[in-house]
Amino acid sequence: MRSLRGQTSQNVFLIVVVLTLFLAACSSDSSPSSENMSSSNTSEESISGSVSVSGSSTVEPISTRVKETYNDTVSGDVEITVNGPGTSAGFREFCPGNTDINDASRTIKDKEKESCVPYVELKVAFDGIAVMVNPDNPLECISKDDLYAIAGPESEGNTWEDAQALASSLGSTTTGWPSGTIDVIAPGTES
Structure with a gap:
């Protein structure tokens, strides 16, 4: 039997990972300048942008909860949309770059990989x-x-x-x- 403490640690880790992805997706400047670096060291910057998440309907509640936690925790003007049409439908949107994150309840298929943007796979849960x-x-x-x-x-x-x-x-x-x-x-x- 897993302890509640271990489960809480996993939930915190998941939230940190997904928030990091959201922050990375919201970044509009791909190369940090010394001006940006110095200002970020001296004051808190407000972030803005949008992040779109689509894919598995079974993973959608996790992304929705992360969105809520992010909105409750981080100040800024970030629009986060979460949609759960299904894993395959999500890959059809994600691979050409129409969405930022794809929730998937299966591994990406070879045929999908052929026409997909570069991606990083993070396992956050297992389906039952x-x-x-x-x-x-x-x-x-x-x-x-x-x-x-x-x-x-x-x-x-x-x-x-x-x-x-x-x-x-x-x-x-x-x-x-x-x-x-x-x-x-x-x-x-x-x-």
């Missing part, structure tokens, strides 16, 4: 998946292939028979599937 089944459903144990057939991108998602046919074609040997229609509630294809 919970599979819940109606207690009246007789299906007790399924394989990854079965789950993919029920809720994956190739799933028809209409009947248990359709799912079982796809699962069998993927190598599943699960038997005893229920019959009738199937209702799947899962993230959309952009997530």
Whole structure:
């Protein structure tokens, strides 16, 4: 069991890392001049600009909380927008440079890397998946292939028979599937 103290330290570290990224993205001068350096040593400068964050809907709450903490902590005129259309949709905006930060719940694909701006990957959290089944459903144990057939991108998602046919074609040997229609509630294809 993890201690609360360790979890708090991780949260503080996460906030510091993301705030550093926000500050870096807000900087308008890529090369510090001696004038800028001397003035920053003698007085607190107000920062301004904008930072756009897009991507994974499961990471969006973390970015929203960091935005709130930043706005509550740092003075200045920085507009931070956070949007969670999904990881793939976020990469489509991030890679050509339309957003500053992409929240992702998966690793960037090779095809996405080919046309992407230079980036730094920071792992801030891990996704979890919970599979819940109606207690009246007789299906007790399924394989990854079965789950993919029920809720994956190739799933028809209409009947248990359709799912079982796809699962069998993927190598599943699960038997005893229920019959009738199937209702799947899962993230959309952009997530």
